Amino acid sequence: MRKSIFIVAGVVAAALVPPVQAQAATTTATVVSPKRPLNVREGAAVWTRSLRTLPSGTALTIECQVKGQLIDQGPVRVTDQWDRLADGAFVSDAWVRRAPGVPVPVCAEGQPAAAAAASPTTAGAVASGAIPLKTRGGPARAAQLLSALTNGTPLNIACQVPGERIAGTMRVTDRWDRLDTGAYVSDAYVNRGATPPACTAAAPAAPATAQTPAPTAAAGRWVNPLPGFSARPGFRTPTNPNHVGVDIMSFVGTPIHAASAGTVVEVVCNIEAGHSCDQTGSASIGGCGWYVKIQHAGGVSTLYCHMVRRGVVNAGQHVEAGQVIGYVGSSGNSSAPHLHYEVHVSTPPTSPANAIDPLPFMRAHGAPIG
Numbered sequence: 571m572r573k574s575i576f577i578v579a580g581v582v583a584a585a586l587v588p589p590v591q592a593q594a595a596t597t598t599a600t601v602v603s604p605k606r607p608l609n610v611r612e613g614a615a616v617w618t619r620s621l622r623t624l625p626s627g628t629a630l631t632i633e634c635q636v637k638g639q640l641i642d643q644g645p646v647r648v649t650d651q652w653d654r655l656a657d658g659a660f661v662s663d664a665w666v667r668r669a670p671g672v673p674v675p676v677c678a679e680g681q682p683a684a685a686a687a688a689s690p691t692t693a694g695a696v697a698s699g700a701i702p703l704k705t706r707g708g709p710a711r712a713a714q715l716l717s718a719l720t721n722g723t724p725l726n727i728a729c730q731v732p733g734e735r736i737a738g739t740m741r742v743t744d745r746w747d748r749l750d751t752g753a754y755v756s757d758a759y760v761n762r763g764a765t766p767p768a769c770t771a772a773a774p775a776a777p778a779t780a781q782t783p784a785p786t787a788a789a790g791r792w793v794n795p796l797p798g799f800s801a802r803p804g805f806r807t808p809t810n811p812n813h814v815g816v817d818i819m820s821f822v823g824t825p826i827h828a829a830s831a832g833t834v835v836e837v838v839c840n841i842e843a844g845h846s847c848d849q850t851g852s853a854s855i856g857g858c859g860w861y862v863k864i865q866h867a868g869g870v871s872t873l874y875c876h877m878v879r880r881g882v883v884n885a886g887q888h889v890e891a892g893q894v895i896g897y898v899g900s901s902g903n904s905s906a907p908h909l910h911y912e913v914h915v916s917t918p919p920t921s922p923a924n925a926i927d928p929l930p931f932m933r934a935h936g937a938p939i940g
């Protein structure tokens with residue numbers, strides 16, 4: 571079990587290729603942390619993993635800032651801003667001295683690459699999970715099948731055309747991307763930075779589209795499984811490529827809701843031998859603790875880990891969107907109370923290979939969680 575959730579086969583390690591980033595202006599700064607070295611963390615909060623430490627006086631190059639945990643113990647300022655370094659790791663800006671009056675840019679996920687302006691194409695990557703993305707002769711599923719690209723395949727997008735509306739892993743859209751090869755892929759399954767320009771009239775006319783309805787990959791109503799709390803990006807990060815979900819920090823006992831209607835398929839304690847899911851876990855224990863897995867329509871499954879005790883539903887039970895299925899805890903591989911939330915497509919079964927980033931998926935289904 572642990573394997574299926576935390577270990578990823580080498581073949582999927584390169585699943586989501588991040589959009590090409592601009593060679594952005596950076597800010598030079600200095601660590602001010604006289605008593606102990608400053609932790610460089612995986613995320614913008616002290617409960618995220620420390621990757622390394624920096625002694626006071628270390629020069630830093632800051633790419634941009636994100637809003638994170640409020641830090642009021644730092645010597646420089648009280649702030650909820652965290653500085654993202656070149657390798658994607660974060661330090662609290664409370665411990666960083668910068669030149670006064672020089673603003674640090676806000677980090678924008680998938681910010682358009684400045685380099686793209688000089689290039690005729692927009693960089694992207696296939697984000698289709700376990701099922702390869704089909705390239706077609708036109709912007710509709712009825713158009714001629716040309717090839718199939720596996721998850722993570724880099725794309726060079728020339729421009730976009732309107733076509734058949736598709737609900738995909740990244741967005742719900744009627745835009746199709748015309749690649750530099752002339753083939754089309756639905757933009758619903760493309761992880762990219764900038765929005766590609768519209769194809770001009772000179773572009774080949776799109777063939778007639780079939781009037782078949784788009785598949786609702788995840789029909790029905792979707793809700794935030796932890797209303798009032800939000801997730802930070804954390805799906806397959808460069809520093810944690812095997813993390814196939816997002817973490818929503820919360821408090822022990824907060825109700826966890828089914829993200830959509832479905833059938834409960836697993837209510838399980840998943841933990842390293844010799845440990846109990848009924849005790850607070852730690853970063854050194856493997857497993858996602860008490861978890862619930864729900865099978866939804868359209869081959870979508872959701873997984874909810876680290877519950878404080880066994881989920882309050884049973885395998886085989888039908889649940890409605892928003893129904894309470896368990897309570898937040900810190901069981902298993904967890905260093906603070908939170909919900910680890912996964913979305914899988916093309917299930918059953920769930921596997922690391924068919925996990926998709928829950929953030930764009932939930933946004934596309936009207937239930938943004940971060």
Ligand SMILES: [Zn+2]
Nearest residue numbers: 815816817910
């Ligand atoms: Zn997690």
